[in-house]
Structure formats: structure tokens, C-alpha cells
Amino acid sequence: MKSHHNHPYHLVDVSPWPFTGAIGAMTLTSGMIMWFHMNNMSLYFLGVTILLLTMIQWWRDVTREGTYQGKHTLKVTQGLKLGMILFIISEVFFFVSFFWSFFHSSLNPAIELGSTWPPKGILTFNPMHVPLLNTMVLLCSGMTVTWAHHSLMEKNFTQTKKALIMTIILGVYFTILQGYEYYEASFTISDSVFGSCFFMATGFHGIHVIIGTTFLMVCLMRHMLFHFSNKHHFGFEAAAWYWHFVDVVWLFLYISIYWWGS
Secondary structure, three states: OOOOOOOOOOOOOOOOHHHHHHHHHHHHHHHHHHHHHHOOOHHHHHHHHHHHHHHHHHHHHHHHHHHOOOOOOHHHHHHHHHHHHHHHHHHHHHHHHHHHHHHHHHHOOOHHHOOOOOOOOOOOOOOOOHHHHHHHHHHHHHHHHHHHHHHHHOOOHHHHHHHHHHHHHHHHHHHHHHHHHHHHOOOOOOOHHHHHHHHHHHHHHHHHHHHHHHHHHHHHHHHHOOOOOOOOOHHHHHHHHHHHHHHHHHHHHHHHHHHHOO
């Protein structure tokens, strides 16, 4: 029998996914240890598979609750928005640590680095080449995701679809260019503190771009299934916020590491 309540909050049903997610995380971590020490990736792939299946089914359930069961009331949506804002703030401080390390090392370069920045022997990227192209790609993607959001609020299904597809293409293009840049790099992550800071900061940003692109792909799929309305589309709104955050982080990376740091 269905229970009724007189409050606007969502009391989550019993779910197996937190448990399977924990099992997947433990399997993945153990698999990475086996991979590093025994060169055996079987347990690692098992962990990845468990986590992927957990994520797909958990997010499927959340989509059902918000779209078909009406459990994402205005009060619940306010909580989801606050949660997303706090998550993005935590991500900001995650990247602050990399910028802190970069500026600490560059403003007072150690004598082991030749007391110069970039360190001796490091051939940096020309900020006017691929990095500038990547900057334009991300800025354009920020425009297209905003176009998609406004089209959605104006109930323009076709324009929202077109803008989302363009944003996803630009995100994939950025990732391809980043991979090409890594392939052409004359230094590695083990080449002094410059290499460490460069690949940690740009690498984690690249992972965030891949996550954001996946986020937008899911939104496109949900949009094609008519999950979003002009008043009920927080899933897309969260993806747009995340994408704008990725854009802003890249601007700081470009200015500080590619342009000023080189």
C-alpha cells in the first residue's frame, strides 16, 4: 500500500546502489593495487564495470523519481540546487590547490630549477597555438549551452536539441585537442615541478571536461525522451552550471599556466 505524507520532502526508498557502489569502489582500488604491483588488470576492470552499472541504475532511479513519480518537489529541488552549488565550491577549492602549488613554485623558483621559471630544459607550449584554440572552443561551448538553456525555457524543443548537440561536439573536440597536445609535449609529469603542476592541473581539468560532456549527453538523451519542461529541468541546469565552472577553470589555467607561466 502506498504511504502518504503531509510534507514536501523526498524520503528516499530502500536502495541497493550505495552498497554496490561501495563494493565497486573497493574492487576498483584493490584492482589498481594489483595493476601497479602485479601488472594484472582483471580486478580493476571488474571494479570499473561494477561502478558503471551502479551509476547507470542509480541515476535511472533518480530520473524516475524526479520525472515520473513527482518526488522532486520545489522544496526538494531547492535542496538539490544547494547541493550542486556546494559541490561546485568544493571543486573550486580542489583546483585552488593546484594553482597554489604552481604559483608557489613559479614566484620563487628553487635553485635546483636554475632559479628560473620555466625551469631549465622545459620547452613550454606556445599559448597562441593549440591552447588558444582550446580556449575559443570552450568559450563557444559556454555560449551554446546557454543557448540550449534559454531555448528550453522558451519551450523550443528543436533549438535546445541543436544547441546541446553543438555543445557536446565542442566538448569532444576539446578533449581530442588536449590529447593531441599531450602527445606532442616535450616534457612529462616527472620533469620537475613544472611538469607535475602542468599535467595535474590540465589533466584533472580534462577529466572534468569528459565528465561534463557525459553529463550533457545524458541531458540530450533525456531531452529527446521529453523529460524536461520549461519549469522542471534541474538535471539540465546542473549540467549547465558544471559546464560553466569547467569553462572558468580553463580560463584561469590558460592565463596562469599557458600564458603567464611560459
